[in-house]
């Protein structure tokens with residue numbers, strides 16, 4: 001089943017002489033249960049794309065649907081995890097209250113609410129830290145709280161915008177594996193924006209590679225690795241090595257979107 005449908009999405013910031021066409025033509029789908037990562041050259045509009053999908057801003061053109069309905073607002077069934085965990089957690093609320101906070105919209109009974117909070121904190125390895133405040137936790141632990149908060153909401157899809165970019169390498173690997181684990185545990189669909197080529201391949205079933213601005217989808221690659229991933233064995237797998245090289249080449253040599261669009265039109 002298609003969860004997210006992005007068809008001819010465009011976005012231009014500003015108007016007149018200061019207009020900047022960030023997204024020229026973005027088209028792809030995300031199916032239920034998939035892990036899709038999005039990579040592209042710096043400044044190609046990854047965050048813009050994710051924010052429009054999350055209903056946080058209106059694109060200037062194109063069709064954007066979640067479960068067959070046009071996205072006009074933050075859709076129910078969608079949760080977002082940001083890079084800036086410090087800005088996304090409430091420092092004056094305990095870990096438990098941070099995770100509980102978005103659930104108030106769902107009007108669950110108290111027992112179900114508590115069950116979800118405990119289960120999510122357990123899933124991210126933070127059971128026992130309920131009464132701590134975000135400021136008492138490391139960056140990696142704070143990002144775990146942000147993930148637990150998204151999980152407690154039981155979204156159909158989780159959008160993650162470079163969630164581990166500000167986290168040290170070792171913790172980052174642990175968090176990547178955590179995301180793969182909760183994906184299985186909660187049968188989650190995940191759309192994951194990253195700058196990191198290894199991360200994009202390691203985590204995903206498909207990698208969407210964007211062009212330079214004005215941005216189009218350059219290509220979509222299937223990741224030829226099984227569902228089981230391992231930080232050492234997977235990264236030694238020749239399929240992984242080949243794939244990371246291919247993605248790196250595509251990003252390094254990415255043409256501007258308007259050139260790609262002109263070539264595609266000429267080929268039709």
Ligand SMILES: Nc1ncnc2c1ncn2[C@@H]1O[C@H](COP(=O)(O)OP(=O)(O)OP(=O)(O)O)[C@@H](O)[C@H]1O
Pocket residue numbers: 013014020022041042043044045046047048049
């Ligand atoms: N509010 C805004 N007003 C004007 N231009 C903007 C605005 N937000 C982003 N842009 C521009 O749109 C383009 C895409 O920005 P965006 O942050 O979506 O790209 P990105 O791929 O996520 O960037 P990065 O690689 O730095 O993470 C950039 O050129 C950026 O300067």
